[in-house]
Amino acid sequence: xxTTTRTDVAILGGxxxxxxxxxxxxxxxxxxxxxxxxxxxHPVREAAHKVGESxxxxxxxYLAKVLGLEAHLESEQIRKFGFRFFFSEGxxxxxxxxxLGVSQLLPTPSWQIDRGRFExxxxxxARELGVQFEDAAVVRELxxxxxxxxxxxxxxxxxxxxxxxxxxxxxxxxxxxGLLKRKLDLAQPNDHDANAVWWRVDGxxxxxxxxxxxxxxxxxDPPDRWRSTNHMCGPGYWFWLxxxxxxxxxxxxVCDAKMHPLETMNTHAKAMDWLRTHQxxxxxxxDRSEHxxxxxxFLRHFSYxxxxxxxxERWALTGEAGxxxxxxxxxxxDFIAIGNTYICDLIGxxxxxxDFRPYVALYQQLYMSFYExxxxxxxxxxxxxxxxxxxxxxxxxxxxxYWSLLTPLFFADRLTSMPVxxxxxxxxxxxxxxxxxxxxxxxEWGRRNSEGDGAASGARLLDQFGIxxxxxxxxxxNDTLDDNALVARIEDNxxxxxxxxxxxxQRAQGAHADIDDFGLTTLLGDAPVTPPSLSARWYADAx
Numbered sequence: 001x002x003t004t005t006r007t008d009v010a011i012l013g014g015x016x017x018x019x020x021x022x023x024x025x026x027x028x029x030x031x032x033x034x035x036x037x038x039x040x041x042h043p044v045r046e047a048a049h050k051v052g053e054s055x056x057x058x059x060x061x062y063l064a065k066v067l068g069l070e071a072h073l074e075s076e077q078i079r080k081f082g083f084r085f086f087f088s089e090g091x092x093x094x095x096x097x098x099x100l101g102v103s104q105l106l107p108t109p110s111w112q113i114d115r116g117r118f119e120x121x122x123x124x125x126a127r128e129l130g131v132q133f134e135d136a137a138v139v140r141e142l143x144x145x146x147x148x149x150x151x152x153x154x155x156x157x158x159x160x161x162x163x164x165x166x167x168x169x170x171x172x173x174x175x176x177x178g179l180l181k182r183k184l185d186l187a188q189p190n191d192h193d194a195n196a197v198w199w200r201v202d203g204x205x206x207x208x209x210x211x212x213x214x215x216x217x218x219x220x221d222p223p224d225r226w227r228s229t230n231h232m233c234g235p236g237y238w239f240w241l242x243x244x245x246x247x248x249x250x251x252x253x254v255c256d257a258k259m260h261p262l263e264t265m266n267t268h269a270k271a272m273d274w275l276r277t278h279q280x281x282x283x284x285x286x287d288r289s290e291h292x293x294x295x296x297x298f299l300r301h302f303s304y305x306x307x308x309x310x311x312x313e314r315w316a317l318t319g320e321a322g323x324x325x326x327x328x329x330x331x332x333x334d335f336i337a338i339g340n341t342y343i344c345d346l347i348g349x350x351x352x353x354x355d356f357r358p359y360v361a362l363y364q365q366l367y368m369s370f371y372e373x374x375x376x377x378x379x380x381x382x383x384x385x386x387x388x389x390x391x392x393x394x395x396x397x398x399x400x401x402y403w404s405l406l407t408p409l410f411f412a413d414r415l416t417s418m419p420v421x422x423x424x425x426x427x428x429x430x431x432x433x434x435x436x437x438x439x440x441x442x443x444e445w446g447r448r449n450s451e452g453d454g455a456a457s458g459a460r461l462l463d464q465f466g467i468x469x470x471x472x473x474x475x476x477x478n479d480t481l482d483d484n485a486l487v488a489r490i491e492d493n494x495x496x497x498x499x500x501x502x503x504x505x506q507r508a509q510g511a512h513a514d515i516d517d518f519g520l521t522t523l524l525g526d527a528p529v530t531p532p533s534l535s536a537r538w539y540a541d542a543x
Contacts, residue, residue: 025347037154083329153165194254326375338406393534399470441504
């Protein structure tokens with residue numbers, strides 16, 4: 001038996017990207033018919049499901065405020081205690097390592113998300129809003145609109161029957177399966193050569209259990225390090241620890257492919273042996289019987305781009321079906337939020353009878369510029385990850401860059417405002433140039449350090465919460481701003497980037513007098529020198 005139906009928007013994939021897009025479309029226009037075709041049967045199992053559990057400001061705001069899911073996040077997921085980094089290569093004593101993180105919660109919230117639990121909730125919410133959610137369905141054939149046909153045609157199987165769906169818009173949210181990417185030959189590699197292995201275990205892992213030192217335990221208020229996205233860092237790699245609300249813990253090793261070959265960790269036994277060498281305190285905890293293994297997966301060269309994401313022929317890609325950067329700063333949900341916002345705007349213009357086609361190239365250019373600029377934070381930077389002098393400075397810079405431009409633009413709902421984006425072009429251009437030069441400087445600073453004895457400062461907390469301007473930037477994301485105030489805010493943020501860049505350059509030159517400035521001196525010109533914004537502790541000059 002074969003049935004044929006029609007919809008306004010067909011979404012291939014009912015994971016995080018596809019279901020959030022379906023919700024956003026229906027919330028913006030309840031008359032828009034949306035069909036989601038998902039391979040997995042719902043409900044899916046909790047915990048051992050998918051990675052991408054940590055959110056940061058843009059993705060968290062998208063889920064909580066844009067989609068209105070804050071009540072679920074607060075009651076059914078875990079409020080995140082920020083990012084936390086331990087420079088703990090080979091260490092058996094975490095309380096003797098440099099720790100980078102917040103001592104108290106920052107004002108703007110984010111969450112650790114159990115993806116199985118969350119996607120079950122999204123599926124239920126989508127159906128409540130009238131989305132036709134076809135789970136346990138397999139796409140067999142795609143016929144693109146063209147040659148006189150107005151609609152795309154999707155053939156899929158469900159419950160032993162073949163179904164044909166006609167749709168004006170076709171969105172690929174199928175993850176790494178990349179249904180449209182493969183069909184249209186859109187794959188585009190990048191030069192960020194990194195691999196990852198990950199697994200889930202029963203039970204919550206609490207770093208506080210690794211120390212009995214009262215002073216160390218009381219550094220944080222509340223003393224909930226376990227709620228952070230904990231990064232255990234060393235040269236060429238980082239290891240994540242992310243708690244899940246279902247009572248499991250997500251674990252993963254992410255590494256530079258040349259420095260730590262995938263073949264040294266591509267089974268659970270090998271990964272545990274690797275941890276016993278590089279993070280022995282973690283390995284000793286995971287060896288306990290209560291932390292039963294739930295799953296184990298790995299990916300080689302996980303980062304990639306895409307030739308095209310939005311089309312004048314009424315198709316688009318979102319989430320990992322399009323591109324993927326790196327999990328280090330958890331940008332995956334951010335790029336889902338940005339991509340879905342552009343897709344909704346294009347579909348909204350089309351449904352309103354406006355010509356959406358001139359915006360396709362603009363949104364493509366903007367999205368790819370966000371991707372390319374964010375990629376600079378990761379590419380060729382993994383050798384730095386064990387440097388407890390340079391890496392904390394890099395993290396502060398990277399956060400400042402993130403909170404200065406793209407984050408306030410998203411919070412203010414101006415991603416699709418061409419007048420505002422036009423006014424901000426000089427600020428974005430300058431910030432991009434500053435960031436590119438600064439990343440090169442940080443990389444060279446780390447290389448120089450690696451050739452010497454290095455600076456090891458031991459037991460210290462580099463407290464991001466204690467940096468007044470940094471905390472204020474985070475709080476300011478929630479301000480309600482008109483166009484003029486938003487432009488002024490972002491221009492002020494770029495000014496802050498200038499004086500932070502001057503300070504970092506001076507510190508790098510203080511450590512290595514002949515280090516290349518990578519054009520920063522020219523870029524900064526006669527920018528005024530301001531008092532240091534970070535204490536000497538950030539540069540490992542004091543214990």
